Amino acid sequence: xxxxxxxxxxxxxxxxxxxxxxxxxxxxxxxxxxxxxxxxxxxxxxxxxxxxxxxxxxxxxxxxxxxxxxxxxxxxxxxxxxxxxxxxxxxxxxxxxxxxxxxxxxxxxxxxxxxxxxxxxxxxxxxxxxxxxxxxxxxxxxxxxxxxxxxxxxxxxxxxxxxxxxxxxxxxxxxxxxxxxxxxxxxxxxxxxxxxxxxxxxxxxxxxxxxxxxxxxxxxxxxxxxxxxxxxxxxxxxxxxxxxxxxxxxxxxxxxxxxxxxxxxxxxxxxxxxxxxxxxxxxxxxxxxxxxxxxxxxxxxxxxxxxxxxxxxxxxxxxxxxxxxxxxxxxxxxxxxxxxxxxxxxxxxxxxxxxxxxxxxxxxxxxxxxxxxxxxxxxxxxxxxxxxxxxxxxxxxxxxxxxxxxxxxxxxxxxxxxxxxxxxxxxxxxxxxxxxxxxxxxxxxxxxxxxxxxxxxxxxxxxxxxxxxxxxxxxxxxxxxxxxxxxxxxxxxxxxxxxxxxxxxxxxxxxxxxxxxxxxxxxxxxxxxxxxxxxxxxxxxxxxxxxxxxxxxxxxxxxxxxxxxxxxxxxxxxxxxxxxxxxxxxxxxxxxxxxxxxxxxxxxxxxxxxxxxxxxxxxxxxxxxxxxxxxxxxxxxxxxxxxxxxxxxxxxxxxxxxxxxxxxxxxxxxxxxxxxxxxxxxxxxxxxxxxxxxxxxxxxxxxxxxxxxxxxxxxxxxxxxxxxxxxxxxxxxxxxxxxxxxxxxxxxxxxx
Numbered sequence: 167x168x169x170x171x172x173x174x175x176x177x178x179x180x181x182x183x184x185x186x187x188x189x190x191x192x193x194x195x196x197x198x199x200x201x202x203x204x205x206x207x208x209x210x211x212x213x214x215x216x217x218x219x220x221x222x223x224x225x226x227x228x229x230x231x232x233x234x235x236x237x238x239x240x241x242x243x244x245x246x247x248x249x250x251x252x253x254x255x256x257x258x259x260x261x262x263x264x265x266x267x268x269x270x271x272x273x274x275x276x277x278x279x280x281x282x283x284x285x286x287x288x289x290x291x292x293x294x295x296x297x298x299x300x301x302x303x304x305x306x307x308x309x310x311x312x313x314x315x316x317x318x319x320x321x322x323x324x325x326x327x328x329x330x331x332x333x334x335x336x337x338x339x340x341x342x343x344x345x346x347x348x349x350x351x352x353x354x355x356x357x358x359x360x361x362x363x364x365x366x367x368x369x370x371x372x373x374x375x376x377x378x379x380x381x382x383x384x385x386x387x388x389x390x391x392x393x394x395x396x397x398x399x400x401x402x403x404x405x406x407x408x409x410x411x412x413x414x415x416x417x418x419x420x421x422x423x424x425x426x427x428x429x430x431x432x433x434x435x436x437x438x439x440x441x442x443x444x445x446x447x448x449x450x451x452x453x454x455x456x457x458x459x460x461x462x463x464x465x466x467x468x469x470x471x472x473x474x475x476x477x478x479x480x481x482x483x484x485x486x487x488x489x490x491x492x493x494x495x496x497x498x499x500x501x502x503x504x505x506x507x508x509x510x511x512x513x514x515x516x517x518x519x520x521x522x523x524x525x526x527x528x529x530x531x532x533x534x535x536x537x538x539x540x541x542x543x544x545x546x547x548x549x550x551x552x553x554x555x556x557x558x559x560x561x562x563x564x565x566x567x568x569x570x571x572x573x574x575x576x577x578x579x580x581x582x583x584x585x586x587x588x589x590x591x592x593x594x595x596x597x598x599x600x601x602x603x604x605x606x607x608x609x610x611x612x613x614x615x616x617x618x619x620x621x622x623x624x625x626x627x628x629x630x631x632x633x634x635x636x637x638x639x640x641x642x643x644x645x646x647x648x649x650x651x652x653x654x655x656x657x658x659x660x661x662x663x664x665x666x667x668x669x670x671x672x673x674x675x676x677x678x679x680x681x682x683x684x685x686x687x688x689x690x691x692x693x694x695x696x697x698x699x700x701x702x703x704x705x706x707x708x709x710x711x712x713x714x715x716x717x718x719x720x721x722x723x724x725x726x727x728x729x730x731x732x733x734x735x736x737x738x739x740x741x742x743x744x745x746x747x748x749x750x751x752x753x754x755x756x757x758x759x760x761x762x763x764x765x766x767x768x769x770x771x772x773x774x775x776x777x778x779x780x781x782x783x784x785x786x787x788x789x790x791x792x793x794x795x796x797x798x799x800x801x802x803x804x805x806x807x808x809x810x811x812x813x814x815x816x817x818x819x820x821x822x823x824x825x826x827x828x829x830x831x832x833x834x835x836x837x838x839x840x841x842x843x844x845x846x847x848x849x850x851x852x853x854x855x856x857x858x859x860x861x862x863x864x865x866x867x868x869x870x871x872x873x874x875x876x877x878x879x880x881x882x883x884x885x886x887x888x889x890x891x892x893x894x895x896x897x898x899x900x901x902x903x904x905x906x907x908x909x910x911x912x913x914x915x916x917x918x
Contacts, residue, residue, distance in 0.1 A: 228325055237551065237596050239606050239656030239668040240333035241711050241726040241759060243268060245326035247355075252867055254364060254879055254911055255320040256372065256402070259890075263822050263840060264787040266759035267726070268328055271890035273903045274411040274446050275368065275404065277315045280815075280891040280903075283330050284730060285755045285793040286343035286705075288815035289738040289747070291893045295679055297343035298334065301435060302350055304494040304512050309532050309561025310586040310616065310679045311340050317439035317490050321362065321374050322398040322419035323348045324355050331730065332672030332707040335654055336538075339557055339590040340612050342676045342705050342732070350421055350435065353378040353394025359918040364877070366911030369405030374398060389427045396421050407906040408446040409461040410480040416440040429500040435512075437492040445486065445522070447479035448893045448900040451854070458887050458904040472579065472625040472632065474523040475570035483573025488518040504542045511535035525568045525575050534559035534588075549598040554591075561586040563680070569632040576632035582620040584680045589613050594654065602660040606670070609653040614677040616646045618684070620696060644696030646683065650675035650704065665714025670707070677702040678736060682747040689748040691741060691802025701749050705732040711759075721764035730755035735813075737850065740897040741801035748806070751797030753813060758790040770827075778830045787822045799850070807850035814850055815894045817858070819843035833868040848892045848901040856901060859888035875915045882908050 226234075228246060235242050243265045253260040257277040258270040272279040282288055287296030294313045299306040307313030320326075327347040329337055337345035356378025364372040378396035385391065397420040404413050416439070423433040447462030463479035475482035494512035501507065513533045520526040538555035563584045569576030594608030620643070623636030656670030683697040690699075711726035734749040741748065763785040772780040793813040799806040807813075824838035839862055845855040864880045882905065889902035 231325070231327065235327075236666065237604055237606075237658060238333060239604075239658050239670040240709055241267065241330055241668075241713070241724055241728075242333055243326075243328035243330075245328070247324045250320055250323065250326070251875075251915070252865070252877070254366075254372075254913075256370075258315065258320075261320060261326060262328070263838070264761065264785055264824065265328060266724070266761040266787045266789050267330060267728075267757065269789075269816060269820070271903075272905075273891045274413075275407050275906050276411075276413040276443060277318065277415075278443065279315065281315070282816065283328070283343045284728060284757060285791055285813065285816050286331065286341075286730070288793070288813060288894055289736055291738050291896070293681075296341055296676060298337055298339060298341050298345040300337055300345060300347040301437070301492075301494065302496070303337070303347060303536070304435065304496065304510055305339070305534055305536075305557070305559065306492070308530060308563070308586065309534065309559040309588055310584075310614070311676070312679050312681060316415065316441040316443070316486075316488075317417065317437065318348060319374070319398060319400050319415075319417045319419055320348075321400060322350055322376070322417075324351045325349045331709075331728070332652070332654060332674040332705075333670065333709075335592055335594055335608055335610060335672075336553065336555060338674060339592075339610070340588060340614060340676055342674045342703060342730075350396065350419060351376070351378060351398070352396050352421060352423060352433075353380045356396050357917040360915070362913060362915040364911060364913030366879075367909035368407050368906065370402070370911065371404070372400070372402035372913075374400035386424075386426060391427070392425045394423045394425075406444070406446070407909075408459050408904050410444045410484070411446040412442075412444045414442040429506075431496075431498045433496050433498075435492070435494040435496070437490070439490040440488075441490070442487050443485060445479055445484040447484065448896065449889075449902045449904060450899050451856075451902055453900075454889060454902040454904055455887065458907070462900055472569055472577070472630055472636075475572065477572070481572055482521065482523070482570055484522050486518065486520050488516055488520075490514065490516045506540050508536070508538040508540075510538070521570050521573055521575075523570065524579055525570045526565060527568070528563065528565040530561065530563040532559065532561045545597060549604075551596045552594070554593040557588075557590040557592075559586070559588040571632050577626065577634060577636045578623050579636060580620065580622050582618055582684070584684075585615075585617040586680060587615040587617075604658040606656045606658070607654065609651065611651050612649065612675055612677075614648045614702075616648075616677075616680060616683055616697065617644070618680070618696065619643050620684075642696035644683070646697050648675075648677035648702040650702065656709075661712070662714065664717055665712065667710075667712050669710045671709075672707045673704065674707065675702055675704045676736075678747065682736065685746040686744045687741045687746040687802075689739075689741065689801050698747060700736065700747060701734040703732060703734045703736050703749065705730045705755075721762065723760070723762040725761075726759045728755075728757055728759070737799070737806070738894050739799075739801055739806055739850075740895055741804075741806075743897055745895075745897050748799070748801055750795060750799050750807070754792075754794050754796050755813075756792045758788075760786075760788045762786055772830050774830070780830060781828045783826045783828070785824050785826075789820045791816050791818055791820075795850070805851070808852075811850060811852045812847050814847045814852075815892060817842040817844055817846040832870075833866070835864070835866040837862065837864045839863070842888075849895050854899065854901060856889055856892050859886055859890075859905075860884075861886055861888070861905075873917045877913045877915070879911045880909070881911075882906060884908070 245261050257272050270281045299313050329345045331344045334345035360376045362374045376398040380394040401416045418438040421435045425431050449462045461478050461480040492514040497509045516530045518528040536557045541552045567580040590612045592610035596606045598604050622640045624639040626634045652673040654672040659667045678700040688699050707730050709728040713724035715722040732753045735753045739748045766782045768781045769779040795807045795811045798809050821841045826836035828834045841860045842858045845858045848856050862883045866878050868876045885908040890905040891903040892901050
């Protein structure tokens with residue numbers, strides 16, 4: 167229960183840091199510098215750790231972001247625009263394949279998938295949780311943290327930032343996994359008209375038209391002003407590789423900005439998404455090897471028709487169909503030298519029609535925002551950056567559940583209303599105590615509340631007629647509250663002008679979602695009487711790493727060792743033959759993440775210098791993951807997991823490797839491999855493994871002119887049968903989501 171004690175402690179921290187920060191107002195600044203590289207850009211860059219100056223424009227350029235990431239004592243990922251456009255950009259695996267410690271695998275060939283960072287979201291058997299999604303810093307998901315990726319159009323964004331675990335102090339509210347921030351294009355970075363078309367295997371067709379422009383300067387009162395806009399309209403469809411996996415998306419992303427002088431900006435963001443998807447269901451390993459394209463989901467034992475449609479996903483017409491609208495506004499005001507505030511409200515509305523074992527009809531409204539203060543003036547002659555913010559959220563969800571009569575709606579089975587409230591506050595201070603050492607200290611306070619009104623209904627008539635209105639049975643009105651105060655301490659030490667050693671020790675916390683609290687069975691085997699007896703999961707993260715770029719910029723690297731000591735990790739469990747959720751006692755997530763890029767040679771076939779020579783480059787991402795239970799876990803007196811067992815859902819060793827050839831005539835070709843070096847367990851008792859796999863892909867492109875670009879890609883060229891995404895701990899042993907077979911895609915882009 168919330169006591170307010172955590173809030174008072176946090177207030178003291180904020181006040182102390184604010185007073186120290188305010189002392190620095192108006193002080194001069196010196197030229198303390200260092201350099202840093204972020205692996206994964208267009209070429210290994212060198213970042214100068216110069217004093218930070220605040221600019222009025224809210225959308226930072228990529229070099230400013232690199233400098234900011236260089237001050238963070240942790241491993242984070244920056245995906246630049248070139249990496250997005252030189253891919254299919256259909257799902258996150260297309261752009262995150264070379265992000266160590268980050269794993270995204272599509273569930274049925276679309277943008278919905280299993281996404282986890284350092285093993286913190288392995289319970290995600292459907293939809294998404296545990297890693298915050300943001301649009302230029304504006305929270306994207308529901309107030310309780312539930313979210314999905316179907317509304318995200320990668321082509322509408324100029325970069326993607328991934329903050330691992332507790333490194334996402336500002337963005338990582340109520341999560342242990344961290345955050346992913348999609349930064350949209352604006353009129354400053356877009357073409358006046360751009361068109362892109364892509365088509366390929368399994369009936370996939372994708373198109374996008376976008377436009378952006380900056381106005382001529384004009385006057386608002388006595389202030390100089392400029393306005394800009396960006397709009398992207400896109401759509402895609404595919405028949406799908408697996409039976410009953412058709413997908414369709416229609417998306418609009420737009421933003422309009424007004425720059426007032428050099429110190430103020432207001433920008434409005436709008437997103438509209440219409441999503442239609444059939445859900446094919448997972449397969450057993452035997453079904454996967456026999457016929458990987460078959461529909462899954464058949465129930466092998468009888469279940470009363472009132473509670474579940476018992477045949478396969480195609481007969482029951484499993485699917486998800488929704489409309490989503492979001493509006494966010496960001497106001498940025500530099501009110502003093504190197505100090506600014508931001509006020510960022512948002513609102514969203516979503517309606518979902520979701521036939522699964524029952525048919526769910528759901529309406530969700532969310533409002534929230536952030537108030538943020540930043541001060542980057544020097545402190546006692548030292549470079550310094552202080553930030554603090556407040557983040558409230560409120561969500562209202564209404565849902566009805568009906569009998570699923572082979573895809574048609576039947577009698578009412580349940581109706582509920584869930585209210586989710588959240589408030590978080592954070593503060594962080596980064597101080598260059600010497601020219602080579604930056605110390606970072608901070609913390610955040612989080613408070614979450616879950617409240618619901620639930621009305622259950624029983625079958626009407628004997629025998630049961632699914633078309634007749636049901637009769638009310640039980641009603642519950644559960645209420646749960648969760649609270650945590652999480653400190654952070656770290657440092658960045660510049661070992662050379664182009665490399666850094668970093669360390670952080672941070673705590674994070676994550677409250678269970680409504681969908682988890684509303685599951686069927688408690689850990690002791692008792693029926694759910696409203697909300698399950700779930701606790702929030704918590705973790706201490708310890709991280710040590712080294713990153714850098716060679717002096718000649720020929721190669722770059724980022725190597726990290728981490729340890730997450732978790733308490734009450736949320737598990738996707740099976741109790742009394744029912745899928746549900748429960749807490750573990752203690753678990754440990756340890757791992758090594760290594761990423762790098764290198765220019766192997768230049769002038770291999772084409773010489774000439776001055777940009778007229780070819781080049782051969784490589785990049786690599788290796789992840790070692792060791793996720794273990796450190797206590798026995800029981801459910802209803804039955805062993806769920808033994809001390810020392812592996813937490814299911816992720817390979818221990820995974821490797822991505824790419825070799826890329828660039829020709830001065832502006833064409834390139836890049837074969838790559840995606841390799842799960844070891845099979846991995848898919849159940850907590852460690853009895854069933856998802857086999858290892860080796861997948862060969864090939865990408866190529868040709869910038870014929872500055873306006874016209876061609877793109878082609880071949881995937882799974884050896885036609886390997888495997889499951890990239892899995893369902894963890896499924897009660898019916900349906901663990902495997904089949905990956906697509908051999909496939910080819912080609913596209914064209916034209917800019918005016």
